[in-house]
Amino acid sequence: MRDRLCSKVACAREAVATLTFDYGDQMAAVGPLGGLDDPHAHDLCAIHTERLSVPKGWVVVRHETLRA
Secondary structure, eight states: OOOOBOOSTTOOSBOOEEEEEETTTTEEEEEEOOSSOOTTSEEEOHHHHHTOOOOTTOEEEEOOOOOO
16 A cells, blocks of 8 residues: 655655645644545645644634544
8 A cells, every 4th residue: 555645745744634625614624644545635744734724714623533
């Protein structure tokens, strides 16, 4: 299985999260790396997941997995 890389230009780090947008609700959702390589989603490395910024007025929803 091929590792998925961060979608950011010139970033060669391994992706750890998936970002999707809902333009109608002005919302960005970040969660664990999606199971499928969805052309409408953006895979991000840990650094770009932390640095994520969205347009003013938008909401970011972060779904994090529970750790034992």
